Amino acid sequence: MPGKTWMCFPLRPFLLSIALPIAQPGIAGPSQPSLSIPTSPALPATASEDDGQWLMPARDYANSRYSSLAEINTSNVKNLRLSFTFSTGVTRGHEAAPLVTGDTLYLVTPYPNILYALDLARPGAPLKWKYEPKPLAASQGLACCDVVNRGASYAYGKIFFNTLDGQTIAVDAKTGKELWKTRLGNLNLGESVTMAPLVVKNKVLVGNSGGEFGVRGWLTALDANTGRIAWRAYSTGPDQDVLIGPEFKPFYPQERGTDLGVSSWPADAWKIGGGTVWGFVSYDPQLDLIYYGTANPGPWNPELRPGDNKWTAGVFARDPDTGQARWFYQWNPHDLYDYDGINENILLDLPIHGQPRKVLVHPERNGYVYVLDRGTGEVLSAEAFVHVTTTSGVDLKTGRTHEVAEKQPRTGSVVREICPAAPGGKDWQPSAWSPRTGWLYIPHQNICMDEEGLEANYIAGTPYVGANVRMYAGPGGHRGEFTAWDPVQAKPVWKIKENFPVWSGALATAGDLVFYGTMEGWFKAVSARTGELLWQFKCGSGIIGQPISYRGPDGKQYVAVLSGVGGWSGAIVAGQLDPRDGTGALGFVNAMKDLPEHTAKGGMLYVFALP
Amino acid sequence: MKILRGVWIAMLGAAALTGCEREERNFVEPPPTSSAVESLRLSDLRPGPSSPPPAAENSAYQENAYAISEGQRLFSWYNCAGCHFHGGGGIGPPLMDDLWIYGSEPQNIHATIIQGRPNGMPAFGGRIPDYQVWQLAAYVRSLSGLTPKDAVPARSDHMSNESPPTTMEKPSPKMTGSPP
Numbered sequence: 001m002p003g004k005t006w007m008c009f010p011l012r013p014f015l016l017s018i019a020l021p022i023a024q025p026g027i028a029g030p031s032q033p034s035l036s037i038p039t040s041p042a043l044p045a046t047a048s049e050d051d052g053q054w055l056m057p058a059r060d061y062a063n064s065r066y067s068s069l070a071e072i073n074t075s076n077v078k079n080l081r082l083s084f085t086f087s088t089g090v091t092r093g094h095e096a097a098p099l100v101t102g103d104t105l106y107l108v109t110p111y112p113n114i115l116y117a118l119d120l121a122r123p124g125a126p127l128k129w130k131y132e133p134k135p136l137a138a139s140q141g142l143a144c145c146d147v148v149n150r151g152a153s154y155a156y157g158k159i160f161f162n163t164l165d166g167q168t169i170a171v172d173a174k175t176g177k178e179l180w181k182t183r184l185g186n187l188n189l190g191e192s193v194t195m196a197p198l199v200v201k202n203k204v205l206v207g208n209s210g211g212e213f214g215v216r217g218w219l220t221a222l223d224a225n226t227g228r229i230a231w232r233a234y235s236t237g238p239d240q241d242v243l244i245g246p247e248f249k250p251f252y253p254q255e256r257g258t259d260l261g262v263s264s265w266p267a268d269a270w271k272i273g274g275g276t277v278w279g280f281v282s283y284d285p286q287l288d289l290i291y292y293g294t295a296n297p298g299p300w301n302p303e304l305r306p307g308d309n310k311w312t313a314g315v316f317a318r319d320p321d322t323g324q325a326r327w328f329y330q331w332n333p334h335d336l337y338d339y340d341g342i343n344e345n346i347l348l349d350l351p352i353h354g355q356p357r358k359v360l361v362h363p364e365r366n367g368y369v370y371v372l373d374r375g376t377g378e379v380l381s382a383e384a385f386v387h388v389t390t391t392s393g394v395d396l397k398t399g400r401t402h403e404v405a406e407k408q409p410r411t412g413s414v415v416r417e418i419c420p421a422a423p424g425g426k427d428w429q430p431s432a433w434s435p436r437t438g439w440l441y442i443p444h445q446n447i448c449m450d451e452e453g454l455e456a457n458y459i460a461g462t463p464y465v466g467a468n469v470r471m472y473a474g475p476g477g478h479r480g481e482f483t484a485w486d487p488v489q490a491k492p493v494w495k496i497k498e499n500f501p502v503w504s505g506a507l508a509t510a511g512d513l514v515f516y517g518t519m520e521g522w523f524k525a526v527s528a529r530t531g532e533l534l535w536q537f538k539c540g541s542g543i544i545g546q547p548i549s550y551r552g553p554d555g556k557q558y559v560a561v562l563s564g565v566g567g568w569s570g571a572i573v574a575g576q577l578d579p580r581d582g583t584g585a586l587g588f589v590n591a592m593k594d595l596p597e598h599t600a601k602g603g604m605l606y607v608f609a610l611p
Numbered sequence: 612m613k614i615l616r617g618v619w620i621a622m623l624g625a626a627a628l629t630g631c632e633r634e635e636r637n638f639v640e641p642p643p644t645s646s647a648v649e650s651l652r653l654s655d656l657r658p659g660p661s662s663p664p665p666a667a668e669n670s671a672y673q674e675n676a677y678a679i680s681e682g683q684r685l686f687s688w689y690n691c692a693g694c695h696f697h698g699g700g701g702i703g704p705p706l707m708d709d710l711w712i713y714g715s716e717p718q719n720i721h722a723t724i725i726q727g728r729p730n731g732m733p734a735f736g737g738r739i740p741d742y743q744v745w746q747l748a749a750y751v752r753s754l755s756g757l758t759p760k761d762a763v764p765a766r767s768d769h770m771s772n773e774s775p776p777t778t779m780e781k782p783s784p785k786m787t788g789s790p791p
Contacts, residue, residue: 141694141731144702212693414770452770454687461733463693463702468770571701578708581699583770589699 052551057097057151057196057505058430059548061283062347065432066508067549071557072610073511077525077535080608083558084125086118088603092574093566095428096151096196097505097546098605099159100560101173103553104128106159107562107605111140111147113163117176118605121553125607129176131169139165142192142461144212144586145568146575150280150428151196151546153204156224160204162193168206168222180227184208188461190215198281200290200320203230207277211295211340212586214464217275217312219292221323231323235275235294235311236261242311243323250327251377252399254308264308272458273305274298275312279342279428282360287375289317289326291347291360295340299456300422301466303411308333313341315362317377327377329399331364336408337390337451338422338586339365344430345374346440350488352380361487363431363442365424366401368394371487383490385483386425386446387474389417409467411453421449421471422586423501423568430546432506432514437528439493440485441514445501445569446474447591469587479591482506482516484531494531500595501569505546507559515559517543519570520598523561523606539563541602542570542595556609564603565595574601651722653714672745673717673758680764682750685743689735698754703732707754715757720748 052069059065072080088094092110099106103121108114113135117128140147143164152161158179159171166185171178184206185191190213198205203221211217217235222228233243238259250256257263262270275294282291294316297309314330332339346361352371360374367388371380382394391401409415426444433440449471456466473479480498485491504517512528519542525535542565549559566574571585572592582590672678686692694700698707713723724744727734735744753763 137729138727138731138733141702141733450770454769457688457690459690462690464690465693468697470770575700575704576710577701578699578705581697581705581707584696584699584705585701586696589696589701 052557053102054098054100054548054550055154056099056198057153057546058280058282058344061200061285063280063282063344063430064346064508065430065506065546066434066510068510069549069551069557070510072509072513072549072559074513074527074534076610077511077513079610080525080535080537080559081611082537083607083609085607086116086125086605088114088116088562088564088605090114090603091564091601092603093146093148093570094545094562094564094603095148095567096562097548098560098562099152099154100548100550101154104173105550105560106152106154106173108149108152108161109603110149110564110566111135111143111164113149113161115152115159115161115171115176117173131171131176131178133163133167133169133181135163135165135167136187139163139187139192142187142190142210142213143194144209144463146566146571148194148567149196150194153197153199155199156202158224160197160199160224162195162197162206164192164194166191166193166208168193168197168204168227170204170224170227182222182227182229184220184229190461190464193278195278196280198283198290199224200281200283203320205281205290205292205320207281207292209276209278211274211276211298212463212465213461214272214298214458215274215276216271217277217294219277219281219323221320233316233318233323233325234261235277236265236270236273238262242325243318244325247319248325248327251329254333254398254400255310255328255330260308260310264310266305266307269305272298272464273309273312277342279340280344280430282345282347283320284347284358284374287358288319289374290320291315291317291345291374293331293341293343293345293362295342296335296338299464299466300338300409301411301453301456302334302336302409303453304456304466306334309335313339315341315345315360315372315377317374329372329377329379331362331370332366333400336403337418339424341365342428343424343426346431346433347374348433348487352488359487361433361440363426363440363444363485365420365426366391367420367425369440369442369485369487369490370394371490381490384425385442385485385492386444386481387419387448388425389419389448409451409453411455414450414452416450417448418451419448419474420445421447421591422469423447423471423588427503427568429503429544430505432508434508434512434514434528436510436512437484438486438488439528440487441506441508441516441528442483442485443502443504443506443516444481444483445503446476446479446481447471447501448474449587451587465586468583470582471587471591473591480518482526482531484514484528496526496531500542500592500598503544503567503569504561507547507549509549515547515561517545517547517561517563519544519565519595521563521565523547523563537606537608539606540604541565542573542599544570552609558607558609560605560607562603562605565599565601570595572596573599651718653719670717672749673752674762675749676762676764678746679749679753679758679762681743682746682748682753683764685747686750689739689747691747706751709755715752715755717745717748717752720751721745724748
């Protein structure tokens with residue numbers, strides 16, 4: 001089984017004939033996707049549809065990860081070959097997306113968060129400059145799941161990125177000169193920052209990490225020119241701190257009331273209740289709303305925090321100018337299993353039940369792909385994309401999951417076969433969407449767990465979890481899957497099974513290709529329509545990065561990805577953990593004991609092109 | 612003239628007073644033999660003639676079943692297990708393997724807990740009573756089989772201890788933190 005790839009859904013011909021016409025309304029031709037990609041010239045962080053740049057990790061505000069470049073296609077991809085490489089000098093998990101603007105490629109490494117600029121105009125793309133922020137070494141002790149960084153963002157001639165020790169830094173994109181830096185996180189409260197910032201309307205949006213350290217989650221907006229804090233919205237606490245005011249109109253009654261961020265917790269527990277913001281932020285310029293998920297409540301042991309634990313494990317829509325909340329929907333009220341709500345929200349215009357709707361598509365940790373009306377927060381559909389034992393579906397009337405009582409973790413006893421496990425049906429690894437197929441390409445895992453609830457002591461700056469966990473492969477024995485999902489029909493189209501969790505991001509291109517990497521180190525191109533493997537290349541270390549595609553100064557299409565195993569799933573290799581303790585790395589070690597036999601540490605950029 | 616002489620006398624007096632404050636110099640430094648310095652050796656490399664390794668301190672804790680079992684309880688209580696889990700590591704390095712970055716002797720582990728370590732280990736000095744630090748050190752050593760088997764606690768009922776440390780197969784320990 002290891003390394004093998006095959007299809008398990010024989011439904012392809014059926015869906016191709018039926019789903020395609022429905023999934024592609026409004027598409028006049030293959031070059032005019034129905035994505036709500038921002039096009040307003042007033043938004044400098046936005047690339048026009050085909051300029052071949054890649055200015056933010058998700059490529060566009062809609063979080064599509066779709067490149068309209070089509071030089072590399074299904075028939076010539078077999079000739080794809082290595083163009084150049086670059087060693088990052090860092091050997092922890094490389095989760096970032098490179099950026100490309102003009103003739104420069106930028107990449108930010110895991111801790112110590114070195115920012116490199118490579119000159120694409122010269123042979124071999126030599127180093128232009130590097131910027132070393134020298135984050136505090138102690139911050140490595142606050143990274144729950146390896147010392148990763150998910151990338152930088154380009155806007156207004158500046159590169160914005162975050163450091164593990166909680167700084168946001170703006171660097172001149174041409175010279176590498178530091179323009180400003182602002183410390184947002186407090187190490188001694190357990191705060192760190194791993195996410196990629198998003199730049200919207202002259203504001204840099206940054207959220208914190210540390211949901212396993214009793215951190216109080218927030219999203220902060222910084223002035224892109226000065227680094228000064230414009231607003232901060234907490235994920236727990238009184239309405240005033242959460243920036244909930246008269247504009248807040250959530251769809252479901254359970255999200256309405258005063259100071260729910262206090263009253264849905266035991267006394268004072270909201271102060272150390274989690275709800276961190278470490279995923280990707282989306283933005284709809286027409287509705288002028290940003291969207292982002294909030295992470296798990298803390299501690300993991302749910303018996304220690306009775307209540308719905310607002311506003312954790314949900315999604316906020318906010319006004320980017322003021323930060324004021326417009327609506328909120330909680331994927332997992334009183335989350336039981338560390339189902340962070342931070343997975344990406346892809347903003348699409350889709351026909352739902354025959355009606356064109358402005359939707360937000362979200363493959364959630366709890367195992368369901370949600371389609372929400374992004375104007376109101378109403379759930380339009382929610383169907384499982386993995387094996388789920390913890391809930392028996394989502395009630396579309398109330399918006400709540402039907403929980404399975406016997407799977408609820410309890411203090412002092414072990415609950416078995418919790419599926420999906422704590423990393424969820426899918427963790428941070430971002431999906432891609434192709435307007436040509438109308439399908440979402442979801443990299444994810446197939447992992448279940450046993451969990452024992454424990455008492456948890458809060459000691460600031462140390463973990464606050466209260467659980468023993470052991471994870472293992474779900475049904476079928478394979479630990480990873482790559483699923484093409486039709487969000488209109490709300491069902492899978494095809495699925496590729498992988499031996500290890502697919503912890504890399506996905507990239508879709510107008511060449512009808514989809515790219516992703518495996519933890520063994522295979523970088524793969526598959527047909528967007530059939531999932532057929534068309535090309536693969538074995539990189540030096542396992543791949544957990546976000547692949548991108550750009551047009552080089554020579555006019556050719558390139559595909560780039562960072563190799564460098566690690567992250568939560570790869571911590572056993574990146575942190576040289578001992579496989580004899582299955583509870584290591586919050587229980588992920590138990591499912592990954594054989595990973596060190598398949599890959600070793602190493603950070604390297606790989607860039608491919610046709611000859 | 613009188614005034615000038617007075618100034619001279621005052622200046623001479625001031626110079627005499629400050630001149631008496633001389634820096635003290637020890638021309639022969641005493642050899643660094645204090646056990647406090649020796650016990651915190653973090654390198655196998657030692658210049659000069661070979662000497663026996665310093666005696667392990669607080670062996671009373673190291674061979675004491677009660678101390679090790681208390682150490683096990685405190686290991687969870689103070690959230691050590693939050694980073695090192697049950698020896699396999701995660702946020703912090705594994706403790707059940709044979710790689711000791713900052714030394715495997717009890718006094719090394721004691722110092723690591725008290726002082727913290729630069730890459731993320733918090734400094735617990737002043738936050739935990741000293742005897743508990745020694746108990747923790749004893750338990751940490753037991754994770755990789757460095758304490759006598761008969762002193763190590765029996766398995767607990769927790770999920771983590773389905774295979775207790777003492778019965779686990781392990782490679783022969785190589786203690787990089789102390790000289791042979």
